[in-house]
Amino acid sequence: MPIEKNELSQLPSAGGGWDDGALKLLQLSVEYAPDGVFWLDREARIYHANEEACRSLGYTREEMTRLQLWDIDPVFTKEAWSTIWSQSPGRGQVQARKLETLHRHKDGSTFPVEVSSKQICFEGGEFHVAFVRNISERRQVEEELKLTKAVIDRASSACAWVNAEGRFIYVNDQECQSLGYSREELLRSSVQDVVPELASEAWKTFWPEIREKRVLTFETVQQRKDGHRFPVEITTHYVEVGGKAYCFAFKRDLTEWNAAKEAREKLGAQLAQAQKMESIGRLAGGVAHDFNNMLSVILGYVNMIKERFPPMDECLGDLIQIEKAALRSRDLTRQLLAFSRQQIVAPVVINLNTLLGEVHKTLGRLIGEDVATEVVLGEGLWSVRMDPLQVDQVLVNLAVNARDAMPEGGLLRLESDNVDIDAGFCAEPGGWTPGPYVRLRVSDSGCGMDKETLAKCFDPFFTTKDHGKGTGLGLAIVYGIVKQNGGHIHAYSEVGLGTTFTIYLPRCLDGDFGLAPEPEAPAIPGTETILVVEDEELVRGMVESMLRQLGYTVLAAGTAAEGLSLLEGSNGTVDLLLTDIVMPQMKGTELREQALSLCPGLKVLFMSGHTTEATARHHALAPGSPFIQKPFSLHDLSIKVRTALSEA
Numbered sequence: 001m002p003i004e005k006n007e008l009s010q011l012p013s014a015g016g017g018w019d020d021g022a023l024k025l026l027q028l029s030v031e032y033a034p035d036g037v038f039w040l041d042r043e044a045r046i047y048h049a050n051e052e053a054c055r056s057l058g059y060t061r062e063e064m065t066r067l068q069l070w071d072i073d074p075v076f077t078k079e080a081w082s083t084i085w086s087q088s089p090g091r092g093q094v095q096a097r098k099l100e101t102l103h104r105h106k107d108g109s110t111f112p113v114e115v116s117s118k119q120i121c122f123e124g125g126e127f128h129v130a131f132v133r134n135i136s137e138r139r140q141v142e143e144e145l146k147l148t149k150a151v152i153d154r155a156s157s158a159c160a161w162v163n164a165e166g167r168f169i170y171v172n173d174q175e176c177q178s179l180g181y182s183r184e185e186l187l188r189s190s191v192q193d194v195v196p197e198l199a200s201e202a203w204k205t206f207w208p209e210i211r212e213k214r215v216l217t218f219e220t221v222q223q224r225k226d227g228h229r230f231p232v233e234i235t236t237h238y239v240e241v242g243g244k245a246y247c248f249a250f251k252r253d254l255t256e257w258n259a260a261k262e263a264r265e266k267l268g269a270q271l272a273q274a275q276k277m278e279s280i281g282r283l284a285g286g287v288a289h290d291f292n293n294m295l296s297v298i299l300g301y302v303n304m305i306k307e308r309f310p311p312m313d314e315c316l317g318d319l320i321q322i323e324k325a326a327l328r329s330r331d332l333t334r335q336l337l338a339f340s341r342q343q344i345v346a347p348v349v350i351n352l353n354t355l356l357g358e359v360h361k362t363l364g365r366l367i368g369e370d371v372a373t374e375v376v377l378g379e380g381l382w383s384v385r386m387d388p389l390q391v392d393q394v395l396v397n398l399a400v401n402a403r404d405a406m407p408e409g410g411l412l413r414l415e416s417d418n419v420d421i422d423a424g425f426c427a428e429p430g431g432w433t434p435g436p437y438v439r440l441r442v443s444d445s446g447c448g449m450d451k452e453t454l455a456k457c458f459d460p461f462f463t464t465k466d467h468g469k470g471t472g473l474g475l476a477i478v479y480g481i482v483k484q485n486g487g488h489i490h491a492y493s494e495v496g497l498g499t500t501f502t503i504y505l506p507r508c509l510d511g512d513f514g515l516a517p518e519p520e521a522p523a524i525p526g527t528e529t530i531l532v533v534e535d536e537e538l539v540r541g542m543v544e545s546m547l548r549q550l551g552y553t554v555l556a557a558g559t560a561a562e563g564l565s566l567l568e569g570s571n572g573t574v575d576l577l578l579t580d581i582v583m584p585q586m587k588g589t590e591l592r593e594q595a596l597s598l599c600p601g602l603k604v605l606f607m608s609g610h611t612t613e614a615t616a617r618h619h620a621l622a623p624g625s626p627f628i629q630k631p632f633s634l635h636d637l638s639i640k641v642r643t644a645l646s647e648a
Helices: 005-010 020-031 051-057 078-086 136-153 173-179 183-187 200-213 255-306 314-339 352-367 388-404 451-456 474-484 537-549 560-568 588-598 613-618 634-646
Strands: 036-040 046-049 097-104 110-122 125-134 158-163 168-171 215-223 229-241 244-253 348-350 371-376 384-386 410-421 435-444 488-494 498-506 529-533 553-557 576-580 603-608 627-629
Touching: 036 051, 051 097, 051 125, 110 136, 158 173, 168 183, 173 183, 173 244, 200 215, 200 229, 200 244, 229 255, 244 255, 255 314, 255 537, 255 634, 348 352, 348 388, 352 371, 352 388, 352 410, 384 388, 384 498, 388 410, 388 435, 388 474, 388 498, 410 498, 451 488, 474 488, 474 498, 529 537, 529 560, 537 553, 537 576, 537 634, 553 560, 560 576, 560 588, 576 588, 576 634, 588 603, 603 634, 627 634
Parallel strands: 371 410, 529 553, 529 576, 576 603, 603 627
Antiparallel strands: 036 046, 036 125, 097 110, 110 125, 158 168, 158 244, 215 229, 229 244, 348 384, 410 435, 435 498, 488 498
16 A cells, blocks of 8 residues: 555554654664565665665675665566556555565575565655565475475375364375275265274264373274275374364284284194104104014014925914014004105106006905096196105005095095196295196095194094094105105095095106016025125024025124125125115215225115105115115015126
8 A cells, every 4th residue: 555755644653643753663663673674666776675684685785775676586577577566556555465486695595585565655756665584494394394295195104184073184195095085085084984893982982092092003994985894003193283183193904914924823833733743753753663673573583484384384374473463563664654754765757647547456445345436647647756655655545534534435536637836826835846746636525524623634643533443644644755755735625525635746857767667586595695784683683594594695794884894804705785774873875885895896785664854865765776675574585685686
């Protein structure tokens, strides 16, 4: 509003008019005002500037009066000033302008300012009086607020401001995305709209708890716009701004975390199960080792004694019963060794289809006529490396397990095919390795198992049969054999719908050498010299007696060192080294190497009923290595010895 000089007398004062003291006071208030004050004439020259204006720009008052507006404001031009001046209001009108621009310091630096200006008529002249405030700090705060808002908007965690009534007053991008609403939709909503279990009455009691605890973390369930519910963890912070109370909440989606937790718990259970089976396996293997040696002695001497009786002698029948009992014990011992993965194996490259075709013929007698057997052989089945006797053990145990699940009869189905296991499947716990596998499925239509029974089905000595009708080792043996051969086994069952065991065996990329042929040589005597190295005295004596009964000359040693000493003093007369695989101080495979260095043409036959798991893994016999499993009969020993002696 233009103000004329003669109107100054109309301004109020303490005495009803403007005296010199009042005018001086007015002048001082302008001169020392905290904001810069500029008087500009029509040509945009600085007619007058107060002390703050000079300080903020770095000029003296005299220097300021030689400057024009565009000297201190790089934004304004002469043309812009002309436009502003021409738009000045007439007498009796009010037009105040407020804008933000830049001022330039004497040193050339610039800073943001807020300008409020009015036109004033005084002593016949027209002026613009401008009040200028440095807003550098305010701009910095605004920029920081913008940056903070941008960071929160784009944060990976969902964030929201909620007022005391539970209504959203701010939500970031992640909160919108997680709930499926637009920002506008959420800002028209309340917490109760997205948390189903938090009714309005519940919020009234929940808000005082937030206010009291200030920081509160809890888990709940939220509902998306499409109705999908998902678990979340929310941490709330109570704040008061401008006399109003708010709650700032950070949210974390627990869907993936809960899945990972479940996977960890599953993996922990698998680890505990593996450790339990490992401990029991070591115990079983240790017992089987000692028991096997004793059985070797029993069966060996029974075989030799039988040879001394005529066919119709009454005592021969008693010996045969002793032999049958020992053979049953031998089979149980081999099951314990298979379970503990400490069984000596002679793996060869085989095709499971060949074995399935052969075992199909014998399963009928094993499982009974009321159980039908169906075999589906996959075309072009890959080869695997495995001991054929172990394959028989697996199939027989699974078939017997299926028969017991079908007391009224049913269907046993065997299927084979090729599968490629990808990395995604191997991400599941269990130690899988991606690659080609041969898959074998054994399914039955029996009574099935509930979840509790299924979870324990591979546990050793776990059985659902009546007391005395099952050892509880069948499926544990299958598990041990599959793992020993680098494979995996999975069981699926439902009550009343049968059970399926799926076995994955790694494909063997070597050539298919076929099954290892059984020696067909007759049990004939020999005259060669054999060095027997066995640390168990009873077993050593039994083997020595067997060989002498067959006509061989025998040298016997209780240690590898003693055996090497006998070999060195034999002057090359020893034709065959018959050695145990696992002995103190030196293993049988190491003894063979040193013996061959003394006698390059020496034949070697290994025998064993047990090794530690480490030996089974690192010292397994190469395919075709001469080997005889303890316990063995006189007939078996004669054939194995003659075969080993006749090999080129």
